[in-house]
Every structure is written in structure tokens, then in C-alpha cells.
Amino acid sequence: MTVAELESSPEDQPSDGFIGYLPSILWQRRWLLLIPGLLGLVAGVAAAYTVPSTFRSSALLLVESPELASDITGGRATNSIEQRIAKIRQQVLSRPDLIQLIETNGLYAELREAQPLSELIEEMRSATTIAPVNADVAANQGPSTIAFSLTFDYPDPIKAQVVAQGFVERLMKLDATQTAREAAGTVQFLQDQTDDLAEQVSTLEGQINQIKAANGTALASAGMMMMSGSGGSAPSQIAALQRENAQLSAQLTTLASASDRDPAVVAAEAQLAGARAVYSDNHPDVRLAQQRLVEAKQFATRNIAMQNTAMATIRQQIAANNETIRALSSAESTEQAREIAMRSAQARAPAITEQIAQLQARLDSLRKNYDLSATKLIAAQGAAKLAEQQKNERLSVIEPPVVADSPHWPNRPLLIAGGPVAGLGLGLVLVLLLELLARPIRGVGALQRITGEIPLVVIPTVREPRRRPRLFQPKRRKARRVALTD
Structure with missing residues (x-):
């Protein structure tokens, strides 16, 4: 092959990269792919049948809307359901409650001797999940949280169901108690604030009336021209x-x-x-x-x-x-x-008028705050009444926890399928890493990039295709050799 033919050959140009030789690289280093893949398959099968089973008991709690419209009740006086559940979750997963559940149901019996109680509590917390279930609703239609899911994972399905049921009962009780307590606290706070504002308003009104009574002549002469006397x-x-x-x-x-x-x-x-x-x-x-x-x-x-x-x-x-x-x-x-x-x-009228104007401005501000506080108090009293009658936004169990009939973990098909996939991925990483470290010369482009010169001759590698052996071919060769001997 001449130099001109070499320069005009597109497959041997330096533009050939690593991707073009990837199939040959994978074939050349196929054992680096197959061996990790087989090992991954073995590891996946072993993990699928040796990892302890974990059963999950779950419950679904619905966030029920208030029975009365917000314009009737004056709006919501309590926190949003997300905030309430966040507070309740901290109480449900508190250390005393978890210790009581562990001792009552005999949880983690094998781990009590090997691990301290604090680690068991953390493990139980990690096995418990309280998560909101959101719905696709418009932002102007209110909160999107319409339900909450509660799950508990444990090797024994019966104990998992019992513990999940205990969590649900505790959650419902705390939600009702906390809502009523917060509503009552809000009413008491607003009542105290309204009473304090009413007392301040009454005090200011008394001060203004007292100043007017003591300075009636000055106030009457304010803005009035001095009348002349009897004219002598x-x-x-x-x-x-x-x-x-x-x-x-x-x-x-x-x-x-x-x-x-x-x-x-x-x-x-x-x-x-x-x-x-x-x-x-x-x-x-x-x-x-x-x-x-x-x-x-x-x-x-x-x-x-x-x-x-x-x-x-x-x-x-x-x-x-x-x-x-x-x-x-x-x-x-x-x-x-x-x-x-x-x-x-x-002469004294301007100072008295200014004093009364300042007190009146304070009185107007206090009256406005009093009206606002009274409105909030009425709304809070309505919310407290709804909480007392269980007609406000509340939780209800629509799917109670049941005994799981199949383990939640491990997922055996996933482990069996994921083992060889992970092994092949590891082998591919090894192949690419070895290729980058060894940096073998593959093709005319790589040689030209190294030497900076174009090779004069390219000798192709021609491999003879393997032929399948025929059934009667050895006998014919033997007969031919015999004939030549004769």
C-alpha cells in the first residue's frame, strides 16, 4: 500500500478513537467480564437465600376535611396537618414509648444482649416510617397532603403488625389530644390578649374624658373667636x-x-x-x-x-x-x-387638643387591635368547638395494619438479577481501567499520534476461519496415507 493510498484510507486515519475498538477490546478481555458476572450471579443467589427476611406492616391514615366550611368556622386556628404530624411523630417515636413497645412485645430479643438499648431504639426508629401521601392538586386549592402512611419493618410479621397497630392507636390519640389542647391554648391566649386590650381601651377612654371634663372651657374656646365684652x-x-x-x-x-x-x-x-x-x-x-x-x-x-x-x-x-x-x-x-x-x-387649648389627639390615636389603634383580636378569638373558639366535637380536620384509619403474607425484604428476583448485572458492571470498569492503564496501540491512528509520522506499509492480520470437523474426514485421511504407503 503506497503512502497516497494510506493517506486516503478513511478507516486508518488518526480520527479513529477508543469507541471504534470497543467491541474488539471487550472480546479480547472477555474473561474480565464473564468472571465478575458469574461471581455476581453466585453472590446474588447466595444473598437472596441467606439474608434474613423482613416483613412490613403498613397502615394508611386519611386526612379528613372539616365538616363545616371555612367561611363558617372563620378559618383554621390550628397548625397545618403536616406540622401536626411532624410533632406527633416526635412524640410517637420518643424514647419512653419505644422502650415500652420493645418490652411489651419482646422485640429484638436476640440483640438485647449484644447491643445497648440506645442502639435498639435507633434501629426501631429507622424501621418506622411516617410519610405523607401527596396528591396532584392546584396550589390555590389548599394543602396537597391528603393521607399519611405508617410502616414498621420487623422479622416477625405478627409482631410487626402488633407494633404498627400500637403506633396507629398512639398516633390517633395524640392527634386528637394535641388538636384540642392547641385549640384551647389558642383560645386562652387570645382571650387574655382581648381582655388586656379592652382594659387598655377603657383606661384611655377614662383619661380622655377626664381631660375633657377638666378643660371644658379651653376645649370650648378652641377654634372659637374671642367674643367682645359689653362695649363699655x-x-x-x-x-x-x-x-x-x-x-x-x-x-x-x-x-x-x-x-x-x-x-x-x-x-x-x-x-x-x-x-x-x-x-x-x-x-x-x-x-x-x-x-x-x-x-x-x-x-x-x-x-x-x-x-x-x-x-x-x-x-x-x-x-x-x-x-x-x-x-x-x-x-x-x-x-x-x-x-x-x-x-x-x-392659650392652653392647643396643648390640650394635641394631648387629646395623641391619646385618641392610641385609642383608635388599640380599638383596631381589639377588633382584630376579638375576631381571632371568635374563630379560635369555633375551632376549639370543632375540635371538641371532632368536626375539624382530623385523621382516620382507612387501611389498618395487617399481618404481611410475604417478606418485604429481601427481593429475591431483584438480588438474583442484580448480582450478574453488578458483576458485569464491575468487569466493564476493570476492562476500561486496564485499557487506560496499559494504553495499547490499536490501529494506524494511534501509531500516528505517537510517532507523528504516517506508516509506510500496513500489513493486515488475516485469520483463517475455523472449520468444523467432519464426521468421516479422519477415515479418508487415513485411507490416503495408506495409499501413499503402498
Whole structure:
């Protein structure tokens, strides 16, 4: 074969890789595949019939939906079923409960002398499975967990069923107890919170009412313009009354001076004295003077009575005016005090209003929290009532644990089939590892990659096909040799 023919030959190009020689490699190293495969088959058969059998007892628990709609009960006040089962699982698989099950049912009798109790408990925990069963439902349709499976593995099928039944009973009891206890605890917590908020609301309302009662004038004057006073009417009235009293006092003085000595009486007395000085008492002029004196005194008496009446009237008017003056003065003082108090209240009104506004804001926030807490309390009370009547979300056994009629482990067909498969896989790994370590030269491409040159001649290996021996061929060869000898 020439160099040009070698360069143009596609099967001998350096592009030939490891995959192209894989069938020949496997045939060349076939014993590395067959021997591990046979050993794996033997090991699988031996394991299938020598590994101790383990029986599984399982139960299926259904998560029943609440009997009443969530809009009637106010929603769920308890934890989700997954959280409840997680808590219950920790309680079911607690150390005291497992020790009680081990001692009651005589579990792991052969291992008690060789292993400590803590290892037996861990082995029992690993043999127990509590797993949720999920369903393909939309995310907006609520939780997808609709059931739970409980399994227990043990070499004795009867004891496996008894222990699984004990787990189921314990699980159901704890679920009902825990749901009721959590509902009652939620109700108590919300009740305390609602009572505390109600007390705070009442206290704030009392503070606001007390501030309003103590500062009614300031609050009434807040936002109100200061009303003007009487416009000076009281002082002018007082001055007018005082002027009127001065005039009445002058009249009273005049009347009092006029009542001391009547002029007509004085003149009649003077005329009588003059007549007596000239005439005797029986003289007609003296008697006439006496008569005029008597008449003057009678007239003076009438005038004095009238003057006294007028003076009493004037005194009463002066007293009435003085009383009016005192009333006007008192009213003016009261008005001035009211104006001063109003101005002071107006000065204090902004601070009091701000204080009341802050307390009112706190009161509104507390009322909102109180309403929210009261709503939650009603929902929690409904949930507690449902838990008490067993009408909320709960567990029910739909498949109780039974005695297994066949072992769960080992899976003999799987072990028997898996042994040779694992052996062949191990042999394939050995073949590939040996090929990578030995790195034999296979083909022109590998030689060219090593030397960097193209070989001049390629000598193919020609193997003569084996011929099957024929039945009568040895006899013919023997006859031919005999003929040649002759």
C-alpha cells in the first residue's frame, strides 16, 4: 500500500478513537467480564437465600376535611396537618414509648444482649416510617397532603403488625389530644390578649374624658373667636346712676333743710309776738295772730309729712341706684374674670387638643387591635368547638395494619438479577481501567499520534476461519496415507 493510498484510507486515519475498538477490546478481555458476572450471579443467589427476611406492616391514615366550611368556622386556628404530624411523630417515636413497645412485645430479643438499648431504639426508629401521601392538586386549592402512611419493618410479621397497630392507636390519640389542647391554648391566649386590650381601651377612654371634663372651657374656646365684652355699657350705666344719686342727694339736702323751720310758722310767730307787745291777750289782733299761728303750724305739719314722704322716696331711689351700681360692678368684674379665664383657656387649648389627639390615636389603634383580636378569638373558639366535637380536620384509619403474607425484604428476583448485572458492571470498569492503564496501540491512528509520522506499509492480520470437523474426514485421511504407503 503506497503512502497516497494510506493517506486516503478513511478507516486508518488518526480520527479513529477508543469507541471504534470497543467491541474488539471487550472480546479480547472477555474473561474480565464473564468472571465478575458469574461471581455476581453466585453472590446474588447466595444473598437472596441467606439474608434474613423482613416483613412490613403498613397502615394508611386519611386526612379528613372539616365538616363545616371555612367561611363558617372563620378559618383554621390550628397548625397545618403536616406540622401536626411532624410533632406527633416526635412524640410517637420518643424514647419512653419505644422502650415500652420493645418490652411489651419482646422485640429484638436476640440483640438485647449484644447491643445497648440506645442502639435498639435507633434501629426501631429507622424501621418506622411516617410519610405523607401527596396528591396532584392546584396550589390555590389548599394543602396537597391528603393521607399519611405508617410502616414498621420487623422479622416477625405478627409482631410487626402488633407494633404498627400500637403506633396507629398512639398516633390517633395524640392527634386528637394535641388538636384540642392547641385549640384551647389558642383560645386562652387570645382571650387574655382581648381582655388586656379592652382594659387598655377603657383606661384611655377614662383619661380622655377626664381631660375633657377638666378643660371644658379651653376645649370650648378652641377654634372659637374671642367674643367682645359689653362695649363699655356697664361703666356708662354706673356713671349715670352715680350722677342721678348726686342729684337726689342734693334734693334730699334741700328738703331736709326746709323741714327744719317752716317760714310761714316763723312769720306767724313774729306777728303774734308783735301783737302781744302792743295789745293784751284778749285783744282781737292778738287772737287773730294766734289763729294764724295755729293755721301756719297745721300747714307746716302737712308740708313736713309731704317732705318726709318725698325724702323717703328719694332715699329708696338712691338705695336702688346703689344696688344697681353694685350689681353692674359685680357683673363687670365677673365679665373681666371670664375674659381672663377665656384668654388663658385659649392659650392652653392647643396643648390640650394635641394631648387629646395623641391619646385618641392610641385609642383608635388599640380599638383596631381589639377588633382584630376579638375576631381571632371568635374563630379560635369555633375551632376549639370543632375540635371538641371532632368536626375539624382530623385523621382516620382507612387501611389498618395487617399481618404481611410475604417478606418485604429481601427481593429475591431483584438480588438474583442484580448480582450478574453488578458483576458485569464491575468487569466493564476493570476492562476500561486496564485499557487506560496499559494504553495499547490499536490501529494506524494511534501509531500516528505517537510517532507523528504516517506508516509506510500496513500489513493486515488475516485469520483463517475455523472449520468444523467432519464426521468421516479422519477415515479418508487415513485411507490416503495408506495409499501413499503402498
